Amino acid sequence: MANEAVLHAHSGVETHHDHDHGHEHHHHETFITKYIFSQDHKMIAKQFLITGMVWAVIGGLMSVLFRFQLGYPDATYPWLEDILGKWAKGGRISAEAYYALVTTHGTVLVFFVLTAGLSGTFANFLIPLQVGARDMASPFMNMLSYWFFFTASIVMLSSIFVETGPFSGGWTAYPPLSALGDASPGSKIGMDLWLVSMALFVVSSLLGGLNYIATILNMRTKGMSMTRMPLTIWALFFTAVLGVLSFPVLFSGFILLIFDRHFGTSFYLSDIFLASTNTALPNEGGSAILYQHLFWFLGHPEVYIILLPAMGMVSEILSVNSRKPIFGYIAMVGSLFAIAILAFLVWAHHMFVTGLNPFLGSIFVLLTLLIAVPSAIKVFNWLTTIWRGNIRFTPGMLFAIGFVSLFISGGLTGIWLGNSALDIHLHDTYFVIAHFHIVMGVASMFGMFAGVYHWYPKMYGRYLNNTLGYIHFWVTLAGAYLIFWPMHYEGLAGMPRRYYDYSIWESFKQFGELNKFISTVAMIVFAAQILFLINFFYSIWKGRKVKEQNPYNASTLEWTTPINPGHGNWPGEIPEVHRWAYDYGKDGREFISQTEPVGADESKH
């Protein structure tokens, strides 16, 4: 089998043909090859997850810090100066530090947490386990993918500690702020480190994406046709395709940016007078809008790179915990496909107010609003899947339901923002912040939490504590709405994003108390995440042990592996698949595993 040939060629794993569960012996594994330079997809997944969690804490802490400034603009906190030094002189975060925090928060959360931490973790973990492969198509490239991500992380982290500070021109890194070192303190070495880090990150996601696609298309076990794959795999497949096709375009944009920064070219620069150095720049003929096109050609698919894995996992978790087959499997796959196609055709809706031709704008409005169709299909199918189901409210299930709730709330405001006429008023206001944080940020975080709670027993052979899980869920769900719901009102009133201090604006003073409220809730929600971290790390060593091979009575292949699968996943032969992944409550049976042959008198579903 090509599957095994590849694995053997790359890692020399020995498969044992004893069927004694949980007693696999792997020889020649040192601490370094097992935990650090591991080529086992499950270990790489955990590396992605934990690195992503570290970044989530850093990025989340940054948002708490700038929420201090937004909620209490007049207050001073001497301890802030103790931590941040010159960035918080007199206990108040400086304007430069505020912009740096906002920028790094955005970059880190979008790329490091919700791209690498989410799809990196679950693509690595679930693809081989759910399609029935011993490992990825190229375990070595998979390892490289993680280490490129790790290096990108280190570079990004180091940019926080340079004298002029990290990049502070917004996570989109629009020129000229990102192209001219003299434009702001953060545009100096901080921006160079940002670019290096992002370039390494692009390489990491390309290496990962190539592997995911090749594994899904080439290494499925016998009988696992495309239409028998769980929806998680479909979602991760489209995610990888989006990444492989859109990240190179971002890379092109970065290359031109690097030339503008260091080689005096004028791709993005034209007619600029720099107040900081009191000079007129010689650059002529460039167009800053060009960068926006290149950036958003990645930037919009990136939204779906973040969201699709969450959608896939939620579909699976809802079905398993409702004990019902997923409603409209083919429609779910079709809507994923439609979203993946539309993702490439809507980037200019981020640019309605850049002087875009209104006729062109109207086409992008149409294409953008079309996304509502597959999105609505998905929501309908999730709701009909749990409709009259025998629901088990596990923490994973709650987070999956929470995802659907957030996706609806955040998706509806997307219909507003997709209109170029409404966008004139709403562009760059808190309405946008509220929209994308709910639909992309928090919803995907919920998908990630759902995945972690649901597959934790498979990852570590132990359970997370459910009580802590419930507290985590309810505080986070209530908090997410309490933080972002009020922002819609602020945005409708025209309150712009990225301002340092709203209390000095007559028009926005009225939101002082609301901002205080939002900041307070943000701190409480952050504290609830610490609860999750404690739960996560405590349970790795001390959690309740998993005793059954298939604790959820789920039909997918990952639950046919031993409780603690070794490298190679199945001790014997890879099981053959005879049916789709969602035979729940069929012919009076609770569930039927994918590995069970179709019986002679079985009904069609």
Add this chain to the structure above:
Amino acid sequence: MTTSVTSPERKLHPHKFMLWIAIGSIVMMFAGLTSAYLVKKSQTNWLEFDLPVVFWYSTVAIVASSVTMWLAQKSFKAREMQRYRILITATAILGLLFMALQIVGFYDLEAKSIRLLGATSNPAASFLFVITALHILHVLGGVVAIMVIFIRAFVGKTKLYSSRPIELVSIYWHFVDILWIYLFIFYHWVN
């Protein structure tokens, strides 16, 4: 899903498949750059200039290298190792020649005082430089890959008889060749 479905045929080796996806990804990068070129060209302040003549010679060199690569692969499969050695070396040399000629082209432009980089450069020339230089780097990657399979095939205790490495390199090599032809036509066609 009760219809019987047979296991998919695994005709394409996963590594070859991955190479194809990687090629798709490189195509997107150059598509991004050439579309940026078109967008910029339609705006103000675009310098019109003739391409260096030497680009014609470099085009001949890279097409010739594709032919030698094809012949090299054929001789490898026919186990004519002597011929293979000569042809694969020729391919690498033609690749290096191509890169050298491209750089000569850059100097040509500079000699005609068309600045590629720096404050007095026009985006038209800078685009030509960045896109062409990026392509040179991809050719360089191909040359390195040729050297690796060349060394791996002849050095060491065990000789490799699998033709997969050369197949992979050859697919990539033809791809960078076609990529250049696309860029060359693109430069001519849009100007």
